[in-house]
Amino acid sequence: MGKTIAEKILSAHSGKDANAGDIVIADLDFMIGQDGTSGVAIDVFNKMEGGKVFDPSKVAIIIDHSSPSPNEGVSAIHKKIREFSKAQGISLFDIGCGVCHQITPEMGFVVPGNLVIGADSHTCTYGAINVFSTGIGSTDLAAGMISGKLWFKVPETIKFQINGKWPKGVFSKDLILKIIGDIGADGATYMATEFVGPAIEDLSVDARFTISNMAIEMGGKAGLMNADKKTIEWVRSHSKKTFTPVESDKDAKFAKTMEYDVSKLSPQIAKPHTVDNVSPIEAIEGLEIQQGFIGTCTNGRLEDLEIAAKILKGKKVNAGCRLIVAPASKSIFIEAMKKGLVQTIMDAGGVFVTPGCGPCVGTHNGVPSDGEKVLSTANRNFKGRMGNNKAEIYLGSPATVAASVIEGKIADSRKYM
């Protein structure tokens, strides 16, 4: 019987013949925490009498969620993280370095075939470069830091076969929103997902990260893709680690296969207050918004800023609206400056904040007011997510946000292409 990517990676890391449903204890190649989860992980590490981290070269903590600190409570957690990182000799990415899910692949910490955990639910992002990576909580991270291992239930896999040619103005964000709308917020609970097909191969690695990042929004444990020539080039340009890509066997058993044709896809919007509440742009355009946000581990990459800048060039953000931009990492920010993208977006009236999670998690950098509507490129639109439970959050692609802030209402980006 053939195996899926998930079964193969969990077999290779546990030394067992792992099949869906089995419980295995597996060796971890890398693990991360962020400032919202690492404070608790450090407390648990100490309660477990952790002593020293099993291998400091395999652990990184990234301060991204509230960065720089907006209050003394957060400052105390940041201090705890800095002291722990120094004492343990692990990599620390302090304020302004960027979002954990950009830093981890960008620094070359993870490569195809790896098994990775992160105390952040969007750790599934690295599936785009053929890494089995999954989100866990702080206690699991503490156990991982001590032992270098974690237990896993080997998941079944849903395969998404993505065909067709991408229309102008339609992006990977629109596809993943469409899929989540169809399958629901728990449509892939406890399952791995695999995205394959010519339309995936046509995407840049940046655009692929957007899809894998949102696998958790349908309950998925991993959002896997094959490593093709683009992946291998991307990984080699970021990492010196050796690797062997992993693909599912032709006779692997999938829980189900779903097919999509992107040729017929239009821009998609997730409406308040769940990510699976999705409409095509045609059903919602014209709705007034007061804030646009471009950034996050979903859509804060260079390609995203390029798309936004192209639409905003020579235009102005509508007087009734604000635009906040948070590049996903410092190196993206610098590259965007070199390319003139920052100037273009600022000339249009956009405001840049520190590379990191920005206003996505509701701690700072743009908390909306009561009754305001925000259109964001993030991955979650839960009530209260951005810090005010009386605001409404809509999700779309960077192109949709750029077009919409010009009009001050949700707009179809295709007319700006």
Place this chain on the structure above:
Amino acid sequence: MLLKGASHRTKITDDINTDYIISGRYKFKIQDPYELAKHVMEDLDPDFFSKITKGDFIVAGRNFGCGSSREQAPMSIKYAGISAVIAKSFARIFYRNCFNLGLPLIECDTDNIDDGDALEIDLDKGILKNITKSLEIKIKPFPKTMQTLLEDGGLVSHFKKHKGFGL
């Protein structure tokens, strides 16, 4: 083991996410779990915490605990005095986090449990009794791994007892 207490439900029943359980407004800055617990489910019901008596249950529909990996979510439930969460299904990361903290999650049909119903759960027999409605509801047995974690009182004591994973 026998658990007894009252049911607490909110108007929203499916897809209750970890942001609803404990908002980012609090979880990123408050380290004391008892302080965090005062804000549990606040965005769904501002008085939620004040209605809880130690040993009570949270009852919900499908996909409870979806969203972020924040362990502050199960922590604030546990430190609010809740002895178990009862739902039709749970999201994966939340599920692991609860058993790691020694907080049992009960999977069963919850359509016949209303807010305020008196409940009794016999974990050994796998039966939930709705005393108010004189009903018995069968609960899904815990997987072996989760049973072991619960018996050991969560992952911290499990890890110390076995000097690593004893699963």
